[in-house]
Amino acid sequence: MKEYRTISKIAGPLVFVEKTEPIAYGELVNIILADGTTKRGQVLDTSDELVVVQIFETTAGIGRDSGVRFTGETIKMPVGREMLGRILSGGGKPIDGGPDIVPEKRLDINGAAINPYARGMPADFIQTGISTIDGTNTLVRGQKLPIFSGAGLPHNNVALQIARQAKVPGSTEKFAVVFAAMGITKEEANYFMQDFERTGALERAVVFLNLADDPAVERIITPRLALTTAEYLAFELGMHVLVILTDMTNYCEALRQIGAAREEVPGRRGYPGYMYTDLANLYERAGMIKGQKGSVTQIPILTMPGDDITHPIADLTGYITEGQIVVNRDLHRKGIYPPINVLPSLSRLMNLGIGKGKTREDHKKVSDQMYAGYAEGNDLRGLVAIVGKDALSERDRLLLEFADLFESRFVRQGYDEDRSIEDTLNLAWDLLATLPVEQLTRIDRELINKYHPKFRTGAKKE
Amino acid sequence: MEVTTKHAKEQKQGVLKRIAGPVVTAVNLDAHMYDVVKVGKEELMGEVIKIQGESVIIQVYEDTSGIRPGEPVSNTGLSLAVELGPGLLTSIYDGIQRPLSVLVDKMGNFIERGVTAPGLSHDKKWTFKPLVKSGDKVEPGAILGEVQETNIVHKVMLPPNVKPGTVKTIKSGDYTIDEIICVLEDGREYPMIQRWPVRVPRPVKEKMNPTIPLITGQRILDGLFPIAKGGTAAIPGPFGSGKTVTQQQLAKWSDAEIVVYIGCGERGNEMTEVLTEFPHLEDPKSGKPLMERTVLIANTSNMPVAAREASVYTGITIAEYFRDMGYDVSLMADSTSRWAEAMREISSRLEEMPGEEGYPAYLAARLSEFYERAGLVKTLNGARGSVSVIGAVSPPGGDFSEPVTQNTLRIVKVFWALDAKLSQRRHFPAINWLNSYSLYLEALHDYYDKEVSPEWNTIRSWAMEILQKEAELQEIVQLVGSDALPESEQVTIEVARMIREIFLQQNAYDAVDTFCDMKKQYAMMKAIKTYAELSYSAQLVGVSPAQINAVKAKNELAQIKFIKDYTPELAKIMKQMDDEFNTLRSAA
Numbered sequence A: 001m002k003e004y005r006t007i008s009k010i011a012g013p014l015v016f017v018e019k020t021e022p023i024a025y026g027e028l029v030n031i032i033l034a035d036g037t038t039k040r041g042q043v044l045d046t047s048d049e050l051v052v053v054q055i056f057e058t059t060a061g062i063g064r065d066s067g068v069r070f071t072g073e074t075i076k077m078p079v080g081r082e083m084l085g086r087i088l089s090g091g092g093k094p095i096d097g098g099p100d101i102v103p104e105k106r107l108d109i110n111g112a113a114i115n116p117y118a119r120g121m122p123a124d125f126i127q128t129g130i131s132t133i134d135g136t137n138t139l140v141r142g143q144k145l146p147i148f149s150g151a152g153l154p155h156n157n158v159a160l161q162i163a164r165q166a167k168v169p170g171s172t173e174k175f176a177v178v179f180a181a182m183g184i185t186k187e188e189a190n191y192f193m194q195d196f197e198r199t200g201a202l203e204r205a206v207v208f209l210n211l212a213d214d215p216a217v218e219r220i221i222t223p224r225l226a227l228t229t230a231e232y233l234a235f236e237l238g239m240h241v242l243v244i245l246t247d248m249t250n251y252c253e254a255l256r257q258i259g260a261a262r263e264e265v266p267g268r269r270g271y272p273g274y275m276y277t278d279l280a281n282l283y284e285r286a287g288m289i290k291g292q293k294g295s296v297t298q299i300p301i302l303t304m305p306g307d308d309i310t311h312p313i314a315d316l317t318g319y320i321t322e323g324q325i326v327v328n329r330d331l332h333r334k335g336i337y338p339p340i341n342v343l344p345s346l347s348r349l350m351n352l353g354i355g356k357g358k359t360r361e362d363h364k365k366v367s368d369q370m371y372a373g374y375a376e377g378n379d380l381r382g383l384v385a386i387v388g389k390d391a392l393s394e395r396d397r398l399l400l401e402f403a404d405l406f407e408s409r410f411v412r413q414g415y416d417e418d419r420s421i422e423d424t425l426n427l428a429w430d431l432l433a434t435l436p437v438e439q440l441t442r443i444d445r446e447l448i449n450k451y452h453p454k455f456r457t458g459a460k461k462e
Numbered sequence B: 001m002e003v004t005t006k007h008a009k010e011q012k013q014g015v016l017k018r019i020a021g022p023v024v025t026a027v028n029l030d031a032h033m034y035d036v037v038k039v040g041k042e043e044l045m046g047e048v049i050k051i052q053g054e055s056v057i058i059q060v061y062e063d064t065s066g067i068r069p070g071e072p073v074s075n076t077g078l079s080l081a082v083e084l085g086p087g088l089l090t091s092i093y094d095g096i097q098r099p100l101s102v103l104v105d106k107m108g109n110f111i112e113r114g115v116t117a118p119g120l121s122h123d124k125k126w127t128f129k130p131l132v133k134s135g136d137k138v139e140p141g142a143i144l145g146e147v148q149e150t151n152i153v154h155k156v157m158l159p160p161n162v163k164p165g166t167v168k169t170i171k172s173g174d175y176t177i178d179e180i181i182c183v184l185e186d187g188r189e190y191p192m193i194q195r196w197p198v199r200v201p202r203p204v205k206e207k208m209n210p211t212i213p214l215i216t217g218q219r220i221l222d223g224l225f226p227i228a229k230g231g232t233a234a235i236p237g238p239f240g241s242g243k244t245v246t247q248q249q250l251a252k253w254s255d256a257e258i259v260v261y262i263g264c265g266e267r268g269n270e271m272t273e274v275l276t277e278f279p280h281l282e283d284p285k286s287g288k289p290l291m292e293r294t295v296l297i298a299n300t301s302n303m304p305v306a307a308r309e310a311s312v313y314t315g316i317t318i319a320e321y322f323r324d325m326g327y328d329v330s331l332m333a334d335s336t337s338r339w340a341e342a343m344r345e346i347s348s349r350l351e352e353m354p355g356e357e358g359y360p361a362y363l364a365a366r367l368s369e370f371y372e373r374a375g376l377v378k379t380l381n382g383a384r385g386s387v388s389v390i391g392a393v394s395p396p397g398g399d400f401s402e403p404v405t406q407n408t409l410r411i412v413k414v415f416w417a418l419d420a421k422l423s424q425r426r427h428f429p430a431i432n433w434l435n436s437y438s439l440y441l442e443a444l445h446d447y448y449d450k451e452v453s454p455e456w457n458t459i460r461s462w463a464m465e466i467l468q469k470e471a472e473l474q475e476i477v478q479l480v481g482s483d484a485l486p487e488s489e490q491v492t493i494e495v496a497r498m499i500r501e502i503f504l505q506q507n508a509y510d511a512v513d514t515f516c517d518m519k520k521q522y523a524m525m526k527a528i529k530t531y532a533e534l535s536y537s538a539q540l541v542g543v544s545p546a547q548i549n550a551v552k553a554k555n556e557l558a559q560i561k562f563i564k565d566y567t568p569e570l571a572k573i574m575k576q577m578d579d580e581f582n583t584l585r586s587a588a
Helices: A155-165 A186-198 A216-220 A222-236 A248-261 A275-283 A312-320 A329-333 A363-387 A394-411 A421-432 A445-451 A453-461 B100-107 B219-224 B243-253 B268-280 B305-324 B336-349 B363-371 B403-409 B420-424 B441-451 B456-480 B487-504 B518-540 B545-549 B552-557 B566-587
Strands: A007-011 A014-018 A027-032 A038-047 A050-055 A067-074 A076-079 A087-089 A105-108 A147-149 A176-184 A205-211 A240-246 A287-289 A295-303 A323-327 A340-347 B014-020 B023-027 B035-039 B044-052 B055-060 B072-079 B081-084 B126-130 B143-148 B153-157 B165-170 B173-175 B180-184 B189-191 B194-197 B206-208 B232-236 B258-264 B294-299 B328-334 B375-378 B384-393
Touching (some): A076 A222, A105 A222, A147 A155, A147 A312, A155 A240, A176 A186, A176 A216, A186 A205, A205 A222, A222 A275, A222 A295, A275 A312, A275 B336, A287 B268, A312 A323, A329 A340, A340 B420, A363 A421, B014 B072, B035 B055, B055 B305, B219 B518, B243 B384, B258 B305, B258 B336, B268 B294, B294 B305, B305 B384, B336 B363, B336 B384, B336 B403, B363 B403, B384 B403, B456 B518, B487 B518, B518 B552, B552 B566
Parallel strands (some): A147 A295, A147 A323, A176 A205, A176 A240
Antiparallel strands (some): A014 A050, A027 A038, A038 B014, A287 A295, B023 B055, B044 B055, B081 B194, B126 B173, B143 B153, B180 B189, B206 B375
């Protein structure tokens, strides 16, 4: 393999190489330093005169005297069954002291788009044991449902609780977990690792760790490696895979950093104009394939800068993913765990996974009624602050109390509390029973007669 | 996708010079703007988008990884075109009219590159029934015959851009789309297929002003903010406000004869939902699966960005083709923002001077060109056809002041403003009744008078007034509480609540409520108005708002929308309501 020593410019994560033979776009590049260490990169722009290489690690130590080797192939990663239980670096190298991965296959890390015609429709309800998710923002297999959070909020606990408790009722298969950390602190990483070990989840997990002090640009490939692994486990080995990506905000920062180094025309807030497409290429790698057994379900986590849901990172993510779970600071301050604010939260695929034969026939309508009641009660809090409780009508007073009950009983639950969907829905009915029956306009009479505690118990007595 | 066969000529090969993502540069290539070219050894399809001295800049419709400088580029000399003919209906295409089902057969579950697939099946035989005979004079766009494609009759037409002529022979029987079915006196021969460049609107005789509403079965749309057949509408809204559900409801229930649905840069799972659901849903008119009148274009967000840019043109060209047969076509584009972003991405790779928020300066021009392809027309063959365009817009952060929303609003006539606040309280469809508007009300006035009820237009204005009034009153309520309002206004608040909860809210997932015809809409609104009148008059004679609110019949009204044969039940409720008010009044 030919080695060039024609580096003309190094700027940030980019290395410019001159006078090469024709080099392919997207090719994997090795840069050989004077001390013999190798750094990896990828071709971003290629022409007769100049090749632009993006390095995945720090460019420290690269000089104009460094050697450049073009490998002639795009970035592939070795994958194999033995990856389960292993801890790898953000660049895919084992860091748990174990042997190298013996590859069963080498796959392009960029993956390919699933043909929409070949996609299977997500329909299997995943019970996470968390009422605010199962009851009102249901997760289904093959969905991508991010957690929108803010700095200092317990999103990691929520993610871990989901990973620990997630199951498809009636199925004994456990989820395999692919965990990709991008730019999180060692402490946070330890927290995840300890929990995986405590619960025995590690043996069915593959962990990729790019920590806060690892090179930022490596974060560009970490989620791609993780998703390639997940696709392999799902579509070649038939496993159901849960992918946790944290923290997508750090990924986007790395994307912006590279855009700036390339002197690209920036889009909103300096993020590159192609960020939507770039994020879509990650998030869209969730799903199922018709006639195949496995599935990839994604739970990306992002911290919204300034808790701003309109920030480009949260905004573009929300437009791609199938809903979002929003972790809220006010609830957290009130000491409620998990502090999930259901109002801006949403699961777009919820209707595919619930209802008769899947969860329960009243699920959809109960969920809508809970939402409507909580939204209205929540609005009334503003009014009460001005006019006082006494000025409220009876209807409004009940709604206000309902909102409080909703937070203290439905939202709040223990870190290890695993509520079944039956429990969640019955709890919902107990809360709805505090409102007059005529006010339950979202639920038809038949369901009210069947499930409303008042009529339920009444029926038994007769 | 195929390319038009005319103008084809010998082209010399060019050489690739630079590759940077989906935009590549070639030299030594004879090319004109928007020529389709084959790039590299794998012959990836691309389109010329800029010519600069010796360099030709090409956007490539497939992933360019692994392509090297020095590889060949050849020009087909043709522009990007779609194949039009029997076989379009029930098809599912990517952005450049490659059938996705064929791609699965050719390359498996994932989209690989370098595979071509024609838009229509060239082997399948269709039964052609002639409608002209030898000796007939035919103008461009003339209907030569027909094919029963699904339950829709596919009219086979002379292409629009040819000279008139006289039919010499016309065939009848089973033919493929490539076999000649018509020969003219001057020797010109025509098969059933025609090809049309996607960036050029198909010609019509005359554009007319729309006068008939596109009935969608959605109360807030038909009732308050209707769109006309041949009209344009935009649905902007932040994520999670229900754009896609609204678009899908329109695709399912609108009374157009043909539906073209473009999933442009959207979610894969959502397209799957459409693909799985449509074949099982019945067209309320024909009772046949909805898929039989539908063409789907699915270029999801992770499929190549240049093909996303093309998908909108592919869709509208197919829509125009069916319009030319004399059909009412509705086209849904979800989402035009992703299309605009594709333009922005390509533009920034071209290093063009950016306009607002990095979008190219020609954004407004492209959007208006696209929406202008909608319309109610007299076709070249004299029939009446229409294309209604409904574009979803996804404004970043839900901010309607951004360029795509603003440029769209300058063109479209109907604005359905989705509101995240409404969707958070599960008020669906989450269309804000105060911000939305329709400029077709005047044009559709006569239709409603005749087809629904002479009362309808008045009732509609009444409802809008109440809703407007409520918004004003709510501001006061926020400050002093509802008990402080005068009694008549407390009644208004209650009536407005009923309009919102009973009329405006509609459950897309309920088997009955998902579609509500105009008669039922009228009946429901009329019932609410009757309640309002009874309430006001009771209040005048001294009945308290609390007593009025306790009227039981009112609560029953909410159930009407879930009942299929609602008339007897409604009559019963109205009777009960009357009785209750009579009791109240006489007690007062």
